[in-house]
Amino acid sequence: MILNSLLVLMGLGFTAATILAVASKILHVKEDPRIAQVEDVLPGVNCGGCGYAGCNGAANAVVEGKSGANVCVIGGIETAQAVGAVMGLEVLDMELELAFRDCTGGQRAEELFNYEGAGNCRAQALLYGGAKTCPEGCLGLGTCEAVCPFDAIHMGPEGLPVVDPLACRACRKCVEACPRGVLSIVSMSAKLLHLEEVNDCLAPCQQKCPANINIPRYIEAAKNGDYAGAVNIIRERNPLLLVCGRVCPRPCELDCRRTHVDEAVGINMIKRFVADWEMNNNLRLHIPCAKETGRKIAVIGGGPAGLSCANFLRRLGHSPTIIEAMPELGGQLRYGIPEYRLPKKDLAWEIQGILDLGIDVRLNQKLGTNFTINDLEEEGFEAFFMGIGAWASGTMRIDGEEAQGVISGTEFLTGIGLGQTPNIGDNVIVVGGGNTAIDAARTSIRLGCDVTLLYRRTRAEMPANIEEIEGAADEGVKFIFLSAPTKVIMDDKGKATHLECISMELGEPDDSGRRRPVPIEGTEERYPADTIISAIGQKPQLSCFYTEGEEQCNIDFTRWRTIDAHPQTLQTSIPMVFAGGDAVSGPDSVISAVGAGRIAARSIHYLLTIGKIPLADNTLRRLIPYTLFKDVDGCKNKTRTPMPHNCSGDDRISTFKEIEGCLTEEELQHETSRCLRCGLICYDRDIPLENVFTNRVGEKVE
Structure with a gap:
């Protein structure tokens, strides 16, 4: 009985084996040998960063024409060249890509509740979006570290992921694992092309900067002595850092959170220091460019x-x-x-x-x-x-404006810039309240003139930088406020001799939001003038767009x-x-x-x-309301570094030598230490977060 059973089983096994052997011959599919060849030159880590099921899936995709020689996102140009050699495919130059962490909060971040669940960011995010008050902040449980197949991410001492640029292979595993979008894969070009969005980690100073420079990052680099790094961070948004370090009106400092403690951080002074450091050392730091397009x-x-x-x-x-x-x-x-x-x-x-x-x-x-x-x-x-x-300069629109000795602010300053020394006499009147008017007045002072600046509103309404106004006053420029020109008085040769003006009073606000100046009848007064400089507005010269003989313009x-x-x-x-x-x-x-x-x-x-211009739906267009605080808790007073000056007193008005100087390294260290390293909500405190009461903890962030 047992023998019969064994014979039956053996017979069934032999029959099945015969069927399978015949089927393998009939149904045999020959594998393209190039698949194995391509797979052999791939790294073999099966990370899936290419979007296919491991390296075998990537090799199949290349052989089937679904992907190119650059299929591997971690292998670099060498791997792409090897794949291209096997397949006879063109290899595209690839920019280096790295994982980038946007959040700066970490342990500084305020929490909505005490989370005691699974130690996984995705699990925590399922509970009310996560414990952090900031809607974009890192949850800090290290899921990105756990999924990285290259040991390129580690949780740092501040509770934030730190990326090792030498180990990172841009496989995107960390990006896929992060529930808050804190990590992204970026290249140099991607950084240059990025438009700041409301879900980026943007401190108020960066939001306010018209160029969206990452101010906290470059200040931190400067603080750590990495001046080259600071320069490179600024250059991602501003190639004119030497210039802006001298003439920027510093809108970033207006919304610096430090103003709720004492004074704004000297952001522009720090920028000037690192820019001057590069120039004074004649370094010409390398500026990377993408592959030539020929466009x-x-x-x-x-x-x-x-x-x-x-x-x-x-x-x-x-x-x-x-x-x-x-x-x-x-x-x-x-x-x-x-x-x-x-x-x-x-x-x-x-x-x-x-x-x-x-x-x-x-x-x-x-x-x-x-x-x-x-x-x-x-x-x-x-x-x-x-x-x-x-x-093109605006006109005063008054009688006698065509007189000899009446010039525009742009004409006057352009002449100086071209190296021409104008003969403007002893008495100069400048009409206007902007930076051009102030520049014209201070330049005239340096030419040895007695200068009066006329403005139709009050000093508080002047659009010029406050430091420039104060500098002009210090140098001897006289100001007449609430006064507007009505007529240029000239001699029989057509030369200006006086400027007639009328007193003004402020009425209702105009389109600019400033109160409209209204003339007061019967208050006319004349001031002697050899030269009258009109600096009351500029506009583009649009005549260049019109073709001769045509009245219409296509633009x-x-x-x-x-x-x-x-x-x-x-x-x-x-x-x-x-x-x-x-x-x-x-x-x-x-x-x-x-x-x-x-x-x-x-x-x-x-x-x-690509033939079109992509727009982001959440592009930053205004300051993010919940990032603007009325107070800053847990910070001690720390005096702002005064602006250094190269010359003062009579030296200032006897020469065109640069007035403002640069911080010393000691002053730089002090000023960078004042920065709170702000994010959307987070900032540095002088006392532990658990000892600080703040009404922001527990707020619903919208």
Whole structure:
């Protein structure tokens, strides 16, 4: 019985084996040997970063034509070349990508509740979105560290993931594991192209900066003695750090949280220190650029907007050419800002660093006179940026304005910038309240004149930087407020001799939000003047867009006679023409022009490479309300470092030598120590968080 059973089983086994042998011959599928060859040159870690099921899945995808030689995201160019050699495929140059952690909170972060569940970020996120008050903050349980197959992420002492750039292979495992989107994979180009969003970890100072510089990061780098790192962080958003370190109005400092304790951190002084450190040591730090694309872009105008746009286009791999109407690059930086604020040798050094990236320049070439857009198209230029500035001066619209001795502020300062020494006599009256008016007044003082500045509102309403107003007063400029010009009095030769003015009083607010000045009848008064400098507004010179004999222009303008450009892309009514800076906004700050240049470069890059300009739905357009505090708990007073000065007293008005100086290393250490390293909500405290009562803990963040 047992023997019969064994024989039956043996018979069944033999039959099955025979069937399988026959089936394997009939149904045999020959595997392409290249799959094994490709798999052999892949790293073999089966990380899945390529999007396929391990290295075998990636090899199959390459052989089947579903992916290219660059399939492996961790192997680098060497692996791509090996795959390409097996398959005969083109290998694309790849930019280095690394995991980047956005959050700066960690153990400083306030918590909504005490979490005692599973030690996994994704598990905690299922409970009310996580324990952290900040809606974008790292939960700190190290899930990213656990999933990284390359041991490239470790939880640091501050309770935040720290990425090892030498070990990271950009496999994206950490990105997929993070429930808060704290980690991302970025390249140099991705950083340059990124538009700040409301879910980024943005301190109030960074939100307020028109160029969106990561201010807390560069201050921390400077504090740690990494001056080169600080310079590189700033250059991700601003190629004119030497310039802005001297002339920026510092809007970032207005919303510095430190103001709730004592005074704002000297953000711009720190920027100037690291910028001067690079220049004074003649280092010319390496500035990386992406692979050449061969796309030609004309940047018309070599001021701050044009220089910024050309810089970022070049770093993205394109071939920009700056076309400038003046003898030298710089725009108002060179021809509008006096030497005592911005030494021309420093400006030249910074511009040369931008040009050294490989940017072509054409000087003394004016749009509409020496060339047209059509001419440039025939040369092979594919896109255009208009950074032509605002060089046309507003008029006082009074009788006698045509008199000899009446000039505009831009005309006066441009002449000085060109090295001309004007004969303006002994008595100078400057009309206006902006930085151009102040610059004209302080320049006239240095030419030995008696200077009076006339402004139709009060000192509190002057749009000029407060430090410039105070500097002018210290140097002897006399101010007459609530007074407006009504007539220029001239002699029989047509030369101005006096300026007649009328007293004003402030009425209801106008469109700018400032109270409108109203004349007081019967209060006219005359002031002697050899020269009257009108500095009451600037606008773009739009005549360059009109072809001779034509009354129509293809590009649209606003009712304020500026170029009409899309607020997010800076694209004009002509799809391949973009514009930014003062030509679009009207007179504004250098840092605003720099920010516009980068936005335009981003738009041009995307239009030329993918045919459209992507917009983020949550792009930062205004300050994030829940990041603006009324108080800052747990911080002690620490006095702000005074601005150093190179000269004072009579020396200031007898020379055009630069006035403001640079911090010492000791002063830098003090000033950087004042920074609270803010994030959206988090900041450094002088006492432990558990000992601080704050009404922000437990708030619902919307």
